[in-house]
Amino acid sequence: MKRILIVLGSLVGVAALLLGGGFLWLWNDAEISTVGEEDFANELAIPPLAKSRVAEDGTRVFDLRMRKGTKEFRAGRPTPTWGFNQSYLGPTLRAERGEKVRVRVRNGLDETSSVHWHGMHLPARMDGGPHQPVRAGATWTPHWKVDQPASTLWYHPHPHGKTEKHVQRGLAGMFLLDDEKTRKLALPKRYGVDDLPLIVQDVKFDGDRFDHGHAMMRNVGFLGDRTMVNGTLSPHRTVKDERVRLRLLNASTARSYHFGFDDDRDFTLVGTDGGLLERPDRMNRVKLSPGERAEIVVRMRPGERTVLRGYSGAVGGDSFQRRFSGDDDSFDVLQLRAARTLRSSPPVPGELGELEVPKGENPARKRRFTLRMGQINGKAMDMKRVDATVTRGTEEVWTVKNEDMPHNFHVHDVQFRVLEIDGKRPTGTLRGPKDTVFIPAGSTAKLAMRFEGPSDPKTPYMFHCHLLYHEDLGMMGQFTVVEPGEKAARVPGAGGGHTHHH
Numbered sequence: 113m114k115r116i117l118i119v120l121g122s123l124v125g126v127a128a129l130l131l132g133g134g135f136l137w138l139w140n141d142a143e144i145s146t147v148g149e150e151d152f153a154n155e156l157a158i159p160p161l162a163k164s165r166v167a168e169d170g171t172r173v174f175d176l177r178m179r180k181g182t183k184e185f186r187a188g189r190p191t192p193t194w195g196f197n198q199s200y201l202g203p204t205l206r207a208e209r210g211e212k213v214r215v216r217v218r219n220g221l222d223e224t225s226s227v228h229w230h231g232m233h234l235p236a237r238m239d240g241g242p243h244q245p246v247r248a249g250a251t252w253t254p255h256w257k258v259d260q261p262a263s264t265l266w267y268h269p270h271p272h273g274k275t276e277k278h279v280q281r282g283l284a285g286m287f288l289l290d291d292e293k294t295r296k297l298a299l300p301k302r303y304g305v306d307d308l309p310l311i312v313q314d315v316k317f318d319g320d321r322f323d324h325g326h327a328m329m330r331n332v333g334f335l336g337d338r339t340m341v342n343g344t345l346s347p348h349r350t351v352k353d354e355r356v357r358l359r360l361l362n363a364s365t366a367r368s369y370h371f372g373f374d375d376d377r378d379f380t381l382v383g384t385d386g387g388l389l390e391r392p393d394r395m396n397r398v399k400l401s402p403g404e405r406a407e408i409v410v411r412m413r414p415g416e417r418t419v420l421r422g423y424s425g426a427v428g429g430d431s432f433q434r435r436f437s438g439d440d441d442s443f444d445v446l447q448l449r450a451a452r453t454l455r456s457s458p459p460v461p462g463e464l465g466e467l468e469v470p471k472g473e474n475p476a477r478k479r480r481f482t483l484r485m486g487q488i489n490g491k492a493m494d495m496k497r498v499d500a501t502v503t504r505g506t507e508e509v510w511t512v513k514n515e516d517m518p519h520n521f522h523v524h525d526v527q528f529r530v531l532e533i534d535g536k537r538p539t540g541t542l543r544g545p546k547d548t549v550f551i552p553a554g555s556t557a558k559l560a561m562r563f564e565g566p567s568d569p570k571t572p573y574m575f576h577c578h579l580l581y582h583e584d585l586g587m588m589g590q591f592t593v594v595e596p597g598e599k600a601a602r603v604p605g606a607g608g609g610h611t612h613h614h
Contacts (some may be wrong), residue, residue, distance in 0.1 A: 129337060144337050144441040147421065152447035154332040156347035158304040159285060162203035163476035167322035171212040171255065174205055176227065178246075178269075178283060179220040180553045186346050189320045194221065194281040200343045202285030203442045204309055205267070207258050209291035214255035219246040220479050225278055227252075228270035230403060231385055231527070231547045233564065235258045235512065236571035236593065239524055242272035242465070242572060243494065260296035260527070260546070261387035261468055264309075264359045265404045267559040270302070272495065276333065276365045276580035279322050282343070284311065284363050293465055298458040299382060300409065301356035306457070306545075308349065310420075312445060314367045328579070329436040331485065333366030333520055333581030337598050339422065339443045348447040355457035356448070357382070357409050358420070362400040365580040367549065368426035368518070371412070372397045374419040374444070380460045382409030384543030386527030388464040398541055399426050401520040401550035406541055409460050412450040427518045437518050469529040469545045472560030482576060483519045483551065483587070492586030498572055499589035501600040504565035511558050519582065521557070522548040524573035525593075528561035548578050569594045569601040 122420060164174050181199030182190040196202025207213050215228050224247050228240035230527055237244065238254035246252040265287040269278035285311050300306035314336030316323040317397055341347050362369055373379070373396070381393040385405050398406050412418075427439035434440055482489055489499070502508060509531070512521050516520040529543040534555050542549070551557050576588030592600040 116557045120591070127372050136499050143435065144335075144438070146239040146247065146338060150346045150444040150447075151447065152346050154344050154347050156308075156349040156446065157344045158341045159201060159204045159309060159342055160427035161303060161513065162197070162205045167214070169212070170579065171214050172207055174213065174215045174415040175218070175219050176202065176215055177218040178227075180227055182345065185343070194278070194283050196283065196285055198349040200282040201311060202267070202283070204285060204303070204552050207287075207289060208290060209258050209260065209262065212255065214253060216250045216505055216511050217246055217254070219248055219250055222248050224268045225271050225283065226249060227267055228524075229265065229267050230522075231263065231265035231405075232256075232287070233525055233527075236525070236568045239573060240267075241270045241524060241574050245271060258289060261291065261465075262291040263289050263385070263545075264361065264383065264407055265289060266361055266363070266405070268363070270574075272493075275586050275603060276584050277324060278362070279365055279543065279580060280322065280334065286311065286359070286361060288359075294388060297461055297464065299460065300353065300355055300457065301487070304377075306353040306355065307359070309359045309361070310446065311361050312339060312369065314339050314364045314443075330366075332437045333579050334366055335438045335441075339500055341446050342445050343522045348449055350449045350451060351412055352451045352455060353412070353457050354454045355409050355460070357407060360398070360406045362402050364402055366402060368399065368401040370397055370399050370426035371406075371445070372421055372423055374421050377410070377418065379408045381406060381408050381541065382460060382464060384541050384544030385547045386469070389544045390465065390467055391463060392460050393543065394542060397423065399550065400541070401548070401578070403520065403522055403548040404437050404550070405540070407442060410448070412448065412454060414454050416450050417447050419444050420448065424481065424492065427552070429518065429609050433517060433553060447550055467529065467545055469558045470507045470562045471528050471529065472507065472509045472531050472558070475509040475560065477501065477508045479508060479510050480577075481510060481512045481521075481589075483514045483521070484516050486582065486585040486587050488576070488587060488589045492588070493576075493588040496603055497590065498570045498592050498600045498603055500589055500591035502563045502593050503596050504563055504567045505596075506591050507560060507562045509558060509560050511556060512551060513556040515554050519577045519579060519587070520548055520550040521575065521605070522578040523559075526561045526563060528559040530557060531560050533560040536563050541579075563594050567593050567595045567598065569598055570603060571583040572603055600612060
């Protein structure tokens with residue numbers, strides 16, 4: 113018996129060592145850094161502005177085609193990709209406030225997808241969520257009137273249960289809105305010159321192909337070991353102006369970024385998801401979770417170089433959460449190279465305009481949402497269940513509590529005002545109009561929003577976590593906008609895709 117106990121004790125000890133060693137290996141292997149390792153040898157690609165035509169009724173018409181392709185991210189090594197109108201990513205759509213737009217979306221893939229206009233205020237049946245699937249070979253033609261401030265929006269697929277995979281393969285692009293008020297402001301505004309779109313993604317390669325696998329313990333979803341901007345690995349950009357506007361889009365599926373520069377220089381935050389702030393804000397770090405945008409203006413000096421860096425500290429939480437959600441990681445993202453002589457730029461204006469988001473002073477209704485992995489308010493997504501019915505023309509205050517791990521919260525159709533995070537007034541990017549907000553584990557956000565419609569009791573909008581793995585697991589709900597006194601109708605499931613939609 114003594115020998116048996118000794119042997120058993122030895123086996124338990126060996127197992128404990130193996131488990132401890134395995135965890136230590138996972139722990140050490142989880143931290144990633146490309147700081148100092150990028151050579152910035154590749155010229156940053158700038159997504160082309162999408163061609164458009166104006167129809168007889170004055171509608172601006174765009175054409176987008178989802179297609180397969182290949183792209184050499186690394187010389188001589190073609191990688192299979194998806195894109196809009198090109199091999200990877202898509203063109204930048206641009207429209208004016210007050211303009212009618214129509215987009216002919218053709219699906220040239222061999223599987224059903226969709227195109228969601230992230231941050232856009234538009235009718236529910238034009239939203240491009242999971243209720244508007246576009247089958248392989250089919251065409252979908254949403255149309256709407258642009259009725260919101262100048263802002264940096266984007267478009268990406270939203271097929272139920274497959275969004276992460278479709279975005280990772282390359283289906284994403286920017287949608288920029290302009291307006292008369294913003295055009296008069298002294299901000300950098302020459303696209304691709306002193307106004308640069310930056311679509312930031314993390315990637316990992318398995319040979320010549322993308323590796324989309326989730327490493328062990330990475331409950332936030334896919335975390336890559338490199339970053340690229342506009343589909344360019346190790347990018348640099350030569351700028352010839354004293355001030356440069358960077359439109360930052362976190363198009364990663366799970367990774368949050370803590371952006372700053374390698375020399376810790378200050379920059380000026382001028383805009384967030386839904387448009388410009390009331391007043392610019394000086395800072396040297398800006399946090400963006402998946403789906404969030406920020407517009408910053410950085411001042412350059414002749415002949416200098418500076419690196420846009422993703423620092424650790426974007427997520428927070430305990431040491432375990434930080435390590436396995438990518439919070440300890442750091443990346444050299446983009447090198448800016450100033451020409452020897454620079455065109456002078458006016459200083460950023462001290463006033464940028466009023467926010468067109470409610471203040472939450474007299475909400476018609478208050479709602480509470482709890483976030484836990486794969487569920488909102490204890491329920492997983494059901495395409496036929498309407499979780500909230502809101503009345504057109506009313507304001508509501510939504511209180512969103514995160515009960516377990518890193519999550520964010522995106523609401524379709526509206527831009528909202530962040531009233532509080534854990535009872536405190538918002539700062540930085542949380543001061544601007546938002547459609548997506550990061551909510552740290554254990555934190556609570558209070559959001560004010562107004563639902564302008566149009567009403568549609570049969571077609572819902574979505575609210576969900578924009579960590580796309582979480583969304584695909586069912587961490588999503590639905591709401592419909594109805595007229596006063598009207599009730600939500602039975603929502604059809606997602607059984608069929610569109611063949612044509614006019």
